[in-house]
Amino acid sequence: MSATAASPAAPAAPPARGESPTRRAIRRFVRHRLALAGFIVVLAFVLVAALAPWIAPYDPIATSWSRIRKPPSELFWFGTDENGRDVLSRMIWGARASLMAGVISVLGAVLLGVPVGLLAGLAGGWVDAVISRIADAMLSIPFLILAIALAAFLGPALENAMLAIAITASPVFVRLSRGMALDAKSTDWVEAARSLGNPPWRTAFVHVLPNIVPPLLVQSTLSIAEAIIAEASLSFLGLGQQPPAPSWGSMLNSAQRFLETAPWLAIAPGAAIFVVVLAFNLMGDGLRDALDPRADRR
Numbered sequence: 001m002s003a004t005a006a007s008p009a010a011p012a013a014p015p016a017r018g019e020s021p022t023r024r025a026i027r028r029f030v031r032h033r034l035a036l037a038g039f040i041v042v043l044a045f046v047l048v049a050a051l052a053p054w055i056a057p058y059d060p061i062a063t064s065w066s067r068i069r070k071p072p073s074e075l076f077w078f079g080t081d082e083n084g085r086d087v088l089s090r091m092i093w094g095a096r097a098s099l100m101a102g103v104i105s106v107l108g109a110v111l112l113g114v115p116v117g118l119l120a121g122l123a124g125g126w127v128d129a130v131i132s133r134i135a136d137a138m139l140s141i142p143f144l145i146l147a148i149a150l151a152a153f154l155g156p157a158l159e160n161a162m163l164a165i166a167i168t169a170s171p172v173f174v175r176l177s178r179g180m181a182l183d184a185k186s187t188d189w190v191e192a193a194r195s196l197g198n199p200p201w202r203t204a205f206v207h208v209l210p211n212i213v214p215p216l217l218v219q220s221t222l223s224i225a226e227a228i229i230a231e232a233s234l235s236f237l238g239l240g241q242q243p244p245a246p247s248w249g250s251m252l253n254s255a256q257r258f259l260e261t262a263p264w265l266a267i268a269p270g271a272a273i274f275v276v277v278l279a280f281n282l283m284g285d286g287l288r289d290a291l292d293p294r295a296d297r298r
Contacts, residue, residue, distance in 0.1 A: 028290035035286020041279035045272075049095040058086035060093040061244040069262045079264040082254060090246035091268050097247040098276065101162050101231035101240070102224040108166030110220060113173025118204040120174065121181025132178070135171040143168055147230050151239040158231075158247070161240040165230045169223050176219055180212035214291035218284055225280035232273050248273050 029035055048055065064084035072079045078087035120131040138146065150164035181204070234240035235249025243250060248269040255265035 025290045029286050032286040032289055034282045035290070038279040038282030038286065041275060042283060045095055045276055045279075046099060048092055049099050052092045052096055056086075056089040056092045058089040060085060060089040060246045069258065069265075071262075072264055078268045079262070081251075081265055082258060082262075085244075087251075087265065087268055090251060091248070091272060094241075094246040094248045094251060094269065095272070097158060097235075097241045097245070098228050098231055098249075098273070101158065101165065102228040102280075105162045105165035105227040105231070106169060106220050106223045108162065109169035109223065110173055110216065112166060113170035114177045114209070114216065115204075116170075117174040117177030117179075118181050118208060121178040122185060122204055122208070128178070131174065135174045135178075138168070138171040139175070143226065144230060144233055147234065148237065148239065151234050156239045156242060158235075158241045158245075161231055161234045164234070165227050168230070169227060172219065172223065173216070176215060177212060180215065181208055184208045184211060218288045218291065221280055221287055222284035225277040225284070228273065228277055228280070232269075 029039075062085065064080075067076070067080050067084040069082055070076055070080040070084075076086050076088065078091060081087055081090070116131055120128040147161075147164050147168040150167055151161050154160035154164060185208075231240055232247070232249035232252070235247040236253045238250075238253070241247030241250055251269040252266055255262070255269070258265055
């Protein structure tokens with residue numbers, strides 16, 4: 001046996017000394033091929049949504065009775081719908097509604113849930129009990145059912161749909177931030193901050209919040225995927241983006257009447273929802289691995 005064959009495999013290189021946590025997380029994320037692919041797909045959709053006025057080949061709401069339900073062709077790559085509107089142009093503009101609903105809804109859920117969760121974890125007592133029971137009650141209702149009920153109460157509009165999704169998603173962030181706050185509550189650095197006379201709000205937002213950002217970032221990424229599905233479902237039911245403004249969910253609603261005669265009307269928005277949701281989920285898995293402090297010790 002040769003010396004090369006007999007030599008043991010070289011151990012994995014340890015992380016560079018002095019490497020910042022941010023650089024270490026980026027390095028791990030880039031090595032995660034599926035997560036990196038998900039990030040590229042999400043970035044591509046974001047660019048498409050941002051550049052919609054310049055890259056959409058046609059007006060997304062302009063109708064033409066001479067080109068109703070035309071199949072995909074060189075002029076209309078994704079075909080036309082029941083009103084003669086270009087499906088590709090409506091897909092590009094619909095990306096704005098779906099991505100905006102996902103990001104803004106989750107941002108609202110974070111702004112609602114994290115302060116309440118920190119309050120519950122650090123205050124304890126009856127405050128914690130009341131907040132925890134309300135969060136548990138909301139979580140006991142299926143996410144989409146509660147979002148539909150709130151959206152129906154608020155009225156059909158994209159803004160109301162985003163508000164309904166934000167309220168429905170906030171209990172997840174309440175429980176996450178509460179649990180992290182309870183863990184941090186007994187640490188020496190939080191006790192030291194309290195002993196120095198820091199008010200509770202400063203302890204929460206200056207000493208506790210920065211340490212729970214990584215799990216919040218992972219949960220936010222995964223929640224965006226769920227929010228996109230929720231927005232598409234609400235638009236499908238007529239509770240989200242209102243016609244003639246394009247939305248992937250409302251496009252699916254219109255396409256269900258023509259599944260046999262014009263299947264391209266459903267394929268494009270359905271595939272877009274699937275690809276974007278999968279990309280966000282892959283990103284979330286990659287972020288979870290990249291931000292795990294135990295990853296380099298495995």
